[in-house]
């Protein structure tokens with residue numbers, strides 16, 4: 001079953017397309033937990049759930065009761081009619097959780113194909129660990145991929161978070177791909193450069209964007225200046241996290 005957690009029309013807050021008006025679809029479920037990011041969310045039953053800043057879209061056990069089960073692609077396309085979009089061709093951002101857990105789902109593929117026919121640019125926010133069958137589903141060749149490959153600060157095992165073949169395949173076959181890493185000040189002093197190199201070596205020409213880790217404004221701000229210095233030293237692009245800086249922990253913005 002395909003689950004939609006939320007949708008909202010905003011500006012892209014991170015990565016190469018920061019500032020671009022975009023309609024976001026956040027899908028439920030992920031193949032990781034990333035408890036190392038240390039964000040806590042209170043579940044309706046009172047449990048404090050540890051994970052990333054979108055733990056409410058990751059943790060099925062505590063949050064899936066509020067996810068929307070999708071039965072056909074028309075239900076997803078109908079979301080576009082709920083917004084007064086300035087033109088028919090706003091960017092569509094598919095995020096999560098991990099949207100590519102649905103990469104072979106029939107409804108999901110139909111949705112992508114319809115969006116493309118309507119002229120929308122489609123961007124995936126993905127952890128870059130799950131393979132895509134580009135030959136069977138050529139629609140993915142028309143999509144942009146923000147490869148937010150997880151670093152050791154996520155506390156996920158290396159084997160699970162870094163799959164060189166998947167990174168290479170997405171970078172090679174997609175319309176466009178770029179790396180996007182979440183980095184905190186402490187990790188910068190712990191051999192992070194080698195870690196990033198060991199990931200980007202799978203697609204050396206793909207651009208690298210580094211953004212400050214944090215689930216709230218205070219944390220993002222604390223990590224910003226050390227990260228800018230790191231980017232200056234290594235030649236990486238700095239990416240802000242505008243949505244957190246502007247709206248803090250608010251969801252759906």
Ligand code: SF4
Pocket residue numbers: 030031032033034051052053054055058096097098127150154
């Ligand atoms: S891969 Fe992304 S969505 Fe999944 S748990 Fe990690 S940070 Fe959250």
